[in-house]
Amino acid sequence: MDLGRARDVVSAIRSAVRTYYAGNDEALDTALAAILAEGHVLLEGPPGVGKTTLAKLLAQAMGGQFKRVQMTSDLLPSDVIGAMVWDQAKGEFRFRPGPIFANVVLVDELNRATPRTQSALLEAMAEGQVTVDVNTHQLPRPFLVIATQVPRDTGGVFPLTATQVDRFAAKVEVGAPRKEEELKIIRMADELMSPQIKAVASLKDMVEAQEAVKRIRVDDSVAEYMVNIIDELRRSNLAEPLSVRASLWLYRMSRAKALMEGRDFVTPDDVKAVALPVLRHRVAVSEGLSPDSLIRSVLERVPVPRG
Ligand SMILES: Nc1ncnc2c1ncn2[C@@H]1O[C@H](COP(=O)(O)OP(=O)(O)OP(=O)(O)O)[C@@H](O)[C@H]1O
Incomplete structure (x- = not known):
């Protein structure tokens, strides 16, 4: 697929989701970039x-399957990833896939699951198997996990370790809608009972x-810019060390962003656009x-390469 067609595919999905999703651009664009970058x-x-609405519509727009997993402390790894079950009719064991076998999976309240179940999910996410x-x-x-968490100070949670959180390509915080968004939402009250969009x-x-994302060029000066941002962040007295996954995801998500913008090369603006959700x-x-x-102040300090 050429890059122009790939951009058209993504923008068609974006517009289709927008039919009913009235939330902020950052959530939608980050989810799209994450699918493209396989994060x-x-x-x-x-x-x-x-x-949930965003996750469901994304799956519908690409003709894929959506599943939701509500994490609780009694959920076992096999309830999420699948298990071998006895097939009475055939007289043999067969694999029964868990609910993560879908294209877009909403994992609700991830930090309510026990560490064992969290690890099983995160391993599957990282390996695609x-x-x-x-x-x-x-x-x-494609396989996209969108995970939500309950606040750390809620009782009965198993907070993810820094290493586990690091596995996610990006994080977005969604707040209450703005007034005009909320107005749009209530005007769609009937359709939103069960929003359905056609696959585009x-x-x-x-x-x-x-x-196609893997064919997007990143000039040496722009790659160096990414590493300089990470280096400057590391010098900022962080409470935890920053892993190399930070720069890898900055690289991958910047390329996805460039594709969404219809370019075959990454600009420093693409890097800046994904820096907050990625880092x-x-x-x-x-x-x-x-x-x-902190990330904004680092972006202001690090010199931008000239094109
Ligand atoms: N940004 C939005 N765009 C469209 N509909 C929305 C939006 N925000 C809320 N709604 C509507 O409000 C209801 C609740 O939204 P939804 O289930 O998607 O939220 P959620 O964040 O997944 O909530 P929960 O964590 O409680 O499951 C749905 O009917 C949904 O259509």
Whole structure:
């Protein structure tokens, strides 16, 4: 698929989702970039702000399957990834896929699951496959996990470790809608009971778009710019060290962003556009500072390469 067609596929999906999704651009664009870059997203915010709606519409727009997993402390790894079950009719064991076998999976309240179940999910996300007993089962492509979390101070949660959080390509915080968005939402009250949009692309199109992202050029000066941002962040007295995954996801998500903008090369503006969602969950700051303000100040300090 050429890059122009890949861009058209993504913008068709974006417009289709926009039919009913009235939330902020950052959530929608980050989710789209994450699909293209084969990453996963943490979507945080209060209940009822359209997280499920966004995930469902994304799946519909690309002709894919949507599933939702509500995490609880009694959920076992096999309830999420699948298990071997006895098939009475055939007289043999067969693999029964878990609910993560879908193209877009909303994992609700991830930090309510026990560490074992969280690890099983995160491993599957990282590898794009599930291994049960000795058999490996490929997850569908594209495969996007959108995970939500309950606030850390809620009782009965198992907070994810920094390493686990680091596995997510990006994090977006969604808040209550603005007044005009909310007005649009209530005007669609009937349709929103069960929003349905037609597929405007196929899963094959999306997989080809993922491959197209890998052909987006990143000049040495822009790659160096990414590394300089990460280096400057590391010098900022972070509470936790910043892993190399930070720069890898900055690179991958910037390329996805360039494709969405219809270019075959990454500009420093693409890097800046994805820097907050890609970095904010990896930056553990001391009290009184917000990750976003720290990242913004780093972006202001690091010299931008001239094209
Ligand atoms: N930004 C939005 N765009 C469209 N509909 C929205 C939006 N925000 C909320 N809604 C509507 O409000 C209701 C709740 O939204 P939804 O289930 O998507 O929220 P959620 O964030 O997943 O909530 P929860 O965490 O409680 O599951 C739905 O009917 C949905 O259509």
